[in-house]
Amino acid sequence: MELLLQNLISPVVLAFILGMIARWVKSDLEIPAQIYSALSIYLLFAIGLKGGVALSQTSIEQLIRPMAMTLLFGMATPLSAFLLLSSFGRLGRIDAGATAAHYGSVSAVTFLAALEVVKMANMEADGFLPALVAVLEVPGIIVGLLLARPRGNAEKVAGAASLREAVHEVVAGKSIFLLIGGMVIGALSGPEKFAGVAPFFVAPFKGVLCLFLLELGMVAAKRLGDLRCAGWRLVVCGCVLPLAHGLIGTLGGHLAGMTPGGAAVFGAMVGSASYIAAPAAVRIALPKASPGIYLTLALGVTFPFNLSVGIPLLLCFAQYLANL
């Protein structure tokens, strides 16, 4: 409980709340689209770089089990999400698949927030985690899109073409591209050469994240208005999915030999829902799916849920597992 409050009262979370308030009091505060874009480029590239430097100090053996675990969850979570959303959530095939693609993928900002919480609790997270973010981002989207595909034959052909485009959109999309690109640069450069650019990519990082969440809060507040249309069943899904996926993910991280901090961050990744890479792919491959559903759930429900309740809970769970 204290950890939860401790987590909520951090500049990063408070900035998110401030952003929501800005919308509610109808402030004219607006972060220009170009700045928002620059902040996200910075954040993704910086995560990649730092992850790459960490990778350059990790052996392949250490990586095999976490990688396998990540691929497993990348395939499994869209399936469970699809089942829950189409049964309890009463969504049609296309919307359920589109939303499942989001839950199968990962939210880089949730990952970052989890890292911060772990750091604040004076715990350590494994250095290779950013690499797992990149690995986790893609397969869930593909599985989700496949689930949404029509069974009919004539349509299938058109669908297949779009699927390829959608996958290209994700893999060559800026979020994965910067993450992986940064990682390769970080790994090639190693710690000494990275030191030259570290004052730009490391020290100010958390402050930039603060501004980014200010904007994200404003967007999420708009989304919250759409909650009424979404209905309570979907809101429940938006809380149950990150919780269930998060707990199983944390367990998985623990079994894969991660530190308690690392397992909690891994759980948060698995539990999170993408709202950058996935929407872009879904817009292309599933134009009929309603953004009012998938974006509202991912950004309006699941992201704040993870930020406030999910992450600290997973951290407690990870500590519990470690003390077994």
Place this chain on the structure above:
Amino acid sequence: MELLLQNLISPVVLAFILGMIARWVKSDLEIPAQIYSALSIYLLFAIGLKGGVALSQTSIEQLIRPMAMTLLFGMATPLSAFLLLSSFGRLGRIDAGATAAHYGSVSAVTFLAALEVVKMANMEADGFLPALVAVLEVPGIIVGLLLARPRGNAEKVAGAASLREAVHEVVAGKSIFLLIGGMVIGALSGPEKFAGVAPFFVAPFKGVLCLFLLELGMVAAKRLGDLRCAGWRLVVCGCVLPLAHGLIGTLGGHLAGMTPGGAAVFGAMVGSASYIAAPAAVRIALPKASPGIYLTLALGVTFPFNLSVGIPLLLCFAQYLANL
């Protein structure tokens, strides 16, 4: 005199001058509007955060007298400005009221520049001052708008509606919103948690201010061209007002128990004229008022006056008061 020169030759002031030169030599230098907007968001949020952290270490008793003093000046300065502008300055009711609203409010950048000068003189300014900036910003604008309101009855109703809108514009406007929002986040977070974002919000602050003043110099240079239309009487007002208000403000700060540095900064605040929050409010509530007058005075005359002459003078005065 030496202090004055010392003040003028600082990167921040020199950047302002460089911006003016850029316009004069017709350089194609242009800071994109979105970047300007981002710089101001950063500066306001950072002032708020630092102020909030300082507030979290200040007791309420310490605050009462400065707060009361601030409110007093927030009411009094627009009145004296209105009187001077409509008598000596020969402005009509609407233009005088509109301009008075600017002098009643406060310029955050002047505040920052004063803080820098104080720091450079190896003196200290009270930590709660950013809170006073927020308090000082609003009442002066309201009083100014009230002074400009027509006495007729029919018009009054329409005016009242706009007044409410104008006040909302100021209070929910991004400059106050970020200042107060940052302050609350800073106060809730406290020094330890703030430390995580400090490398972004504290260390680069002055450099960002430099770039911001580069742009401000370019805008002010454009304004200077309008000085001819404004006439010498208004230019005199634009120098006398910050001087008079500044000296009285410094005295007030001294009486409220501030340190010499704090009193000088407080005086600079009282003497400054807003050119971000006030123009927005005036545009909405007093569309007939001429921006060629109020903007030119606030940004083209009073701001450079304070930057070059006003602030160092107030600092001398504050030191004199302290040595009495």
Place this chain on the structure above:
Amino acid sequence: MELLLQNLISPVVLAFILGMIARWVKSDLEIPAQIYSALSIYLLFAIGLKGGVALSQTSIEQLIRPMAMTLLFGMATPLSAFLLLSSFGRLGRIDAGATAAHYGSVSAVTFLAALEVVKMANMEADGFLPALVAVLEVPGIIVGLLLARPRGNAEKVAGAASLREAVHEVVAGKSIFLLIGGMVIGALSGPEKFAGVAPFFVAPFKGVLCLFLLELGMVAAKRLGDLRCAGWRLVVCGCVLPLAHGLIGTLGGHLAGMTPGGAAVFGAMVGSASYIAAPAAVRIALPKASPGIYLTLALGVTFPFNLSVGIPLLLCFAQYLANL
């Protein structure tokens, strides 16, 4: 050879390569034009500031010989470029002159990259070099434009008018303006006052350069597509010119009494081709010249050549000269 590889595997060069890859895999990564503009303002202003601070600690006597050498090269290199381009390169008078203007001027980013390589090799570069960048930027462009001018009389008048405009465009253009403006501010402020803004202008510098090169890589990749139209003769020119100019420049720097690191950086400057100031001037004065030639050579051939092969080679040469 090792130095060459050592040079290629730095975050700055890798970011350039990543930018090229982004275009090749058709990633949707895009750095907003406003951000690009802000990054270049930051970089130029920061170089100027640091150079100015260094100048404030340099005596005039130390400067005379390097300055004279710079002017000499500013006049000579466009001539040699013009001759090579119009003979071996088979370009017409206008295109040869336009391209010569680029090779006579200097690329600030190449300068920065050379500085980094020198620093990485644990060597020192003279502090006054940024001042030479400003000096080197202008004369080469003028000579190039003069070479391209038609000999006819009627046309000459029109050409003369444009030449004046073009020179104004360069001298008041943002790149020279910020460089010189920053230098003056740095020189006036001196090291102590500069310290206040240093955390913004010094520490993050290399990281910002990284992002800038990411964008530059994307632009260069587009340009590479035009290589086919340019033809192999021009590509050869684009490699021979920086090599020849660079070696002579390094020798000149050595004779002017620079440190080995300084001579190498000076050589890289002389060998580099401008792609910010020169294109703007050429667009105005020589609208008939083809950007597909001069931009492709400067940005698509010579810049990557210098980044990968040129700079480390010049450094070896400078060390060799020093050990004679």
Place this chain on the structure above:
Amino acid sequence: MKTPLTLVTIITEFLFKEKIRDILRDKGATGHTLTNAQGEGSRGAGAADWEGPNIKIETVVTPEIADAILEAISGSYFQNHSVIAWTSEVNVLRAEKFVNKT
């Protein structure tokens, strides 16, 4: 298949963005497109410059709605504000996208 409709272009200060959008929705426009702009007019370039860039709002509507919008923005409130508007004729393909079903 092409249907003639009216394109209304409105240029105003950033400050009035929400006000104008409310009017558009009110009068029955099914959508609009907004771009940032700089401008120079009777008030000079400077003022607009400083208070943030202008905005340009475009909406394709039926001629009747166009008239209603123009009337609203030339009404009393905007008498003294910087609001400039013009209309032109355009053709659209899928007219149902631009006309409210209600």
Place this chain on the structure above:
Amino acid sequence: MKTPLTLVTIITEFLFKEKIRDILRDKGATGHTLTNAQGEGSRGAGAADWEGPNIKIETVVTPEIADAILEAISGSYFQNHSVIAWTSEVNVLRAEKFVNKT
């Protein structure tokens, strides 16, 4: 000397930028101009907002090419996507700039 041509204005999501540009080149437009825009339409403001700003593409072409472009973008692919387009009549001075020589 003035030649009447057709201005085609297309508004769509950032995502479809390349797709639309390919269509324009394909159908014979000699050039186009692209601006960033925000928008509100049948899908609401939010969605477009989040997925990045809209883009507005303008191209001046012959009436025949205009028809071909409109047909292409109202075809099957865009049935479910946010693509809005209209045409209007314009006059140009140097018509050769807008017509392909081939």
Place this chain on the structure above:
Amino acid sequence: MKTPLTLVTIITEFLFKEKIRDILRDKGATGHTLTNAQGEGSRGAGAADWEGPNIKIETVVTPEIADAILEAISGSYFQNHSVIAWTSEVNVLRAEKFVNKT
């Protein structure tokens, strides 16, 4: 009450911004609106891209002024530069805003 006027749209490189604005003021335009744009034309996308984005300038004027503006920008200076312009007919409500009193 609606008055027919002419909308002149000019697209050119950022470099020529001031030149074009001077022409507009010179020929008697009472105002203009400027937006940033990217473009692709006979010179290809790359060149414009690198030298900074294009600009789009719109001004609503009388037909005579429109002709004068078009003539000026199709004159000798711009023969070799990237300047593209077209006109279209628009209606405005308060025509006095668009016509110089002098």
